[in-house]
Amino acid sequence: MDFLNAIILLLNYIFVPALTYGSQLALGAIFVTIIYGILRFANFATGDMMAFGTMVTILITWYFQSIGISLGVLPTALLAIPFAIFFMIGYMLFVDKFVFRYYRVNKSPPVQLAMVSIGVMFVTQAVVRIIIGPSDRRFFDGEKFIIKAGEFKEMTGLNEGLAIKSSQVLTIFITLILVSILFWFLNKTKTGKSMRAYSDNEDLALLSGIDPKRVVMITWIIAGILATIGGALYGLDKSFKPFTYFNNMLPIFAAAIVGGIGNPFGAFLGGYVIAFSEIFITYAYKKFFMYILPESMEPETLVQLLSTDYKFAVSFSILVIVLLYRPNGIFKGKVL
C-alpha cells in the first residue's frame, strides 16, 4: 500500500507535471531548432514570439467569451488558437520581410542575425506589454480537472491523490498530434524533404532547383504555428505572464542544444530531458521516503537537491555540460 502511495506521489508531482512541461518546452525547442537549421541563426526572440502568440490567443478568447461563445467543458482558448495561428503567421512573415530578409539577402554572418533577433525580441516584448500589460493572467475556462485528488482517493482508498488537470492532458495530446504531423511533413512530403535538403546542404539544394524563398516562407509558417500553440498551452496550464515566457528561453534553448541543434526530433526529446531533470532535481522527496522506508529511517530534511527557486540552474548546468562534452547533442540521428 505504501509502495503504491509512493508511486502515485511521484506520478502526481513529477511524472505528469514533467510530461506536460516537457511538451511545452519541446514545442519551443523545435521552433528554435528549425529556425537555426534553415535560417541558420539562434532566434532570441523565441520566448517573446511565443508570448505574442499567447496574447493574441487570449484577446480572441476574450472576444469569444464576450459574445457568449464557449466550448463547454473545454477551454474557449482552443477555439481561439486557430485564429491566433493565422495572425502569428502573418506576424512572422511581416518580421521576416522587413527585418530578417535584408540580412539574409546580404549574407550576413549568423552572429549578426542573432543580434538582430535580439532587437526583434525587444520590440515584440514592448508590443506585448503595451497591448496586454505585464501582469499575470489566467484565461483557462471550462472543466479544470479530469481527475481530482479527492475523488481519486475515494475511488482507490489510497492516502495519496492523483490530480490530473485537463490542461495537462490537452497539452500532451495536442503536442503529440502536432509533432507527429510535423515529422510526417518533414520526412514524407516533397516540400518537407526539400526543407531538410536546404538545411543539410544549401548550395546543393539550390543546384537541385529548390526555391529558397519558399523554404524560408514555410519555415516561418511552421514557426508561427509552434509559437502560438506552444505559448498558448503553457499559458493555459500555468498562467500568462510575458516575463515568464522570456525566462523560459533558457530551458528551451537547453532542450534544443541537448537534442543537437538543427535536429527537430532531438529537440522534441530534449524538451522532456530538461523538464524531467528540472523537476527531479527540485522535488522534495521527504514524503516519498516516508512511504518506502521503515519509520526508523525516515529523513528529517526535505530531501530536496535544489530549491525550486534555482530551477533554471538545472537547465543552465545541462546546457554547459552538453556543450562541453557532447556539443552535437546527446541523440544521434537525422539533422533537419
Add this chain to the structure above:
Amino acid sequence: MAFFEGVKMTGGYGTGPDIINSCSINVNRGEIVSILGPNGAGKSTAMKALLGLINLKSGSIAINGKDISKLSPQDRVREGISFVPQTKNVFAGMSVEENLEMGAYLREGDYQNIIDEIYELFPILKEKRNQLVGELSGGQRQQVALGRALMIKPSVLMLDEPTAGVSPIVMDELFDHIIKVKRTNVAILMVEQNAKQALNISDRGYVLVTGENRYSGTGKELLNDPRVRSSFLGG
C-alpha cells in the same frame, strides 16, 4: 556550333581578381570532354561560370543555340544542365532515396521509373536506399552524387572530380557508369585529376593553366602530345 558552350569567359569571385581569362569550353551531346590542369588552375571556377554560380565580366554561355548567360543557376538547371560539385555534393543527412528524390525536385509528376533506372545503373544504391548518405563510403557517395544529378534527365552533365578519393577499381567502375550515361546522348563535361584515365575515355580535352586554355584536342592527341605528357601527365 556546339550543343553547350562557354565562349571567352572572364571572371572571378566577388570583387576579387579574375580567375579565368577568356576561357572557352564546349561539349556536344554524346561526347565526354575533360578539363585538366594543375591545382588552382581555375577548372572548378570555369564549371561554376558555366552554371552561373559566379558572375562573368565578359563572355557568353549558350545551350542548344540559346543564350543563357543571364539566367540564374536554377533556371539553367531547368534548361537541363546538371552539376555535381567537387565538395559537398550529396545531402549527407538524408537517405540515398531522398537524395535521388531531391534531384528530381524540378520534375513534375511521377519519377519512380527514373529512380529505378538509377538503381539499375548503380545496384549498390538500391541495396542502401534507406541508409543515410553520410554513412556511405566515398565511392558510394560519388554514385549518389551522380545519381542525384541524373534525376532531372539532364542534357548536359558537369562533373567536378567525380573520382576524387576513390580506389582505382571504383574509379574504373565510375568511368564505366559515365560512359553508359554518355551513350544515352548526354553531353558530359568533367574535371579530372586522374588525367590519363580521363583522357582514355574522353572524346576531347582541354588543359587549363592559370585560367586560360593552354592545349586542347582529342583525347588521343593530348595523351600523345609530348608537352602535355611532360607537364601534366607525369612523363
